[in-house]
Amino acid sequence: MDSSGITITFAPDLQVFVSARHRGERASVRIDGTSTIGHVVESLGPPLTEVGGLLVDGERVAVSHIPSDGEDVVVHAVPRPQQLPGPPRFLLDVHLGTLARRLRLLGVDTAYESVDIGDPALAARSAAEQRVMLSRDRGLLRRREIWAGAYVYSHRPAEQLTDVLSRFAPRLAPWTRCTACNGVLHAASKSSLQDRLPSGTARSFDVFAQCGDCGQAYWRGAHHARLDAIVDEAVRAFGTA
Numbered sequence: 035m036d037s038s039g040i041t042i043t044f045a046p047d048l049q050v051f052v053s054a055r056h057r058g059e060r061a062s063v064r065i066d067g068t069s070t071i072g073h074v075v076e077s078l079g080p081p082l083t084e085v086g087g088l089l090v091d092g093e094r095v096a097v098s099h100i101p102s103d104g105e106d107v108v109v110h111a112v113p114r115p116q117q118l119p120g121p122p123r124f125l126l127d128v129h130l131g132t133l134a135r136r137l138r139l140l141g142v143d144t145a146y147e148s149v150d151i152g153d154p155a156l157a158a159r160s161a162a163e164q165r166v167m168l169s170r171d172r173g174l175l176r177r178r179e180i181w182a183g184a185y186v187y188s189h190r191p192a193e194q195l196t197d198v199l200s201r202f203a204p205r206l207a208p209w210t211r212c213t214a215c216n217g218v219l220h221a222a223s224k225s226s227l228q229d230r231l232p233s234g235t236a237r238s239f240d241v242f243a244q245c246g247d248c249g250q251a252y253w254r255g256a257h258h259a260r261l262d263a264i265v266d267e268a269v270r271a272f273g274t275a
C-alpha cells in the first residue's frame with residue numbers, strides 16, 4: 035500500500051511553482067489514499083488560484099477528487115482571460131503599491147493597504163468586498179477565505195500590469211480614478227481648486243479633476259509624460275470599453 039502513486043503533468047505556466055523533479059511529463063507522486071487532488075497539487079507548489087482544470091485519465095474532476103493508485107493527472111493553468119461573476123475588482127498586498135497606482139491610473143477598482151494588516155485581514159477583506167486578491171505570497175493565496183486570488187508572476191511593475199490585464203481583461207477607463215486612494219474623479223473648475231494647485235499650474239493647464247473621496251486635485255500636464263506612456267501602452271494592448 036505505501037507504494038501507491040499517481041503520475042502528474044503540470045502545464046508550462048505552473049512549472050515555476052513546482053520542484054525540478056515534478057516538472058517533467060508524468061512525474062511520479064506518492065499518494066496516501068485520503069488526500070484530495072487539490073491538496074496533492076498544492077503540496078507540490080501551485081496555489082489552487084492558478085489551477086484552471088484537473089484531468090484524471092482524461093476526465094475532468096473537481097479538486098475534491100481523491101486520487102487512487104495508477105491515475106494519470108494533468109493540471110491545467112487558469113485560462114486567460116479568467117471569467118469572474120462581475121467586473122473585476124482587486125485587493126493588493128503591501129508589496130504591490132506601484133501596481134496598485136498603475137491599475138488606478140487605468141481606472142480599475144483597486145484597493146491597497148500601504149501598511150501590512152496581515153494575511154487574515156486581507157483574506158477577510160477580499161471575501162467581504164468580493165475583490166480578487168493579488169499577491170506574490172503563495173501562503174496568502176492558499177487561504178480558503180479569499181473570494182478569488184491570483185499570483186503576480188513578476189517583481190517588475192510593468193510586467194505585473196501586463197500580467198493582471200491579460201489575466202482578467204478589466205475594462206480600462208484611464209484618468210477616472212484617484213491614484214492615491216482609489217476614489218472616483220469628477221471634473222472640477224480651476225477656481226474651485228485654486229488653493230490646492232502648485233503655483234503656475236492654474237495658469238498653464240486647463241483639464242482639472244478632483245477626487246470625490248480625498249480631495250486630491252488632478253490636471254494634465256507635461257510632467258505626466260511617464261504616466262501617459264503607461265496609459266497609451268495599456269490601451270494599445272488591451273483597449274478601452
Ligand SMILES: [Zn+2]
Binds near residue numbers: 215217246
Ligand atoms: Zn483620492
